Amino acid sequence: xxxxxxxxxxxxxxxxxxxxxxxxxxxxxxxxxxxxxxxxxxxxxxxxxxxxxxxxxxxxxxxxxxxxxxxxxxxxxxxxxxxxxxxxxxxxxxxxxxxxxxxxxxxxxxx
Numbered sequence: 001x002x003x004x005x006x007x008x009x010x011x012x013x014x015x016x017x018x019x020x021x022x023x024x025x026x027x028x029x030x031x032x033x034x035x036x037x038x039x040x041x042x043x044x045x046x047x048x049x050x051x052x053x054x055x056x057x058x059x060x061x062x063x064x065x066x067x068x069x070x071x072x073x074x075x076x077x078x079x080x081x082x083x084x085x086x087x088x089x090x091x092x093x094x095x096x097x098x099x100x101x102x103x104x105x106x107x108x109x110x111x
Contacts, residue, residue: 008033010043013065014103017045023099026050033105040108046070046098054095060109061089068102 020029027050029108034041043066046052054073063072064086072079072087074094079087089106096104 005087008043010066013043014045017043017103018047018067018101019100020046021047027071028052036110038110040110042106042108043103044106045101045103046096047101048098050098052096054093056093057089057091058108059091059111062107063087063096064105064107066103066105068098068100068104070099070102070104071097073097 010033013033017029017031021027027047029046030044032040032042044052046068061082063070065083067079067083069080069082072081072084072089072091072094073096074090077090080099081087
């Protein structure tokens with residue numbers, strides 16, 4: 001039995017994760033909503049000022065801002081994303097910073 005929902009209420013889960021993030025020393029919280037052989041979907045909550053430090057990019061991924069405002073940064077470029085916006089994750093090392101309490105939906109192609 002999985003703790004992943006068949007149907008996810010993303011905005012409700014985002015609000016719950018933001019509450020958890022506010023209590024955690026990292027100021028982040030995440031929950032995988034879909035995990036299969038070809039894709040993974042993870043909801044990530046970050047409180048204002050929290051960051052996912054620079055890390056490698058998966059082969060293919062998108063980032064959708066459910067709530068808040070974030071900056072997706074690479075060595076050469078910054079993308080500022082607001083609620084409702086979606087972007088492809090660049091195929092290079094990148095970081096993510098929350099300018100407001102934010103929740104993002106990360107969809108990753110695994111093959």
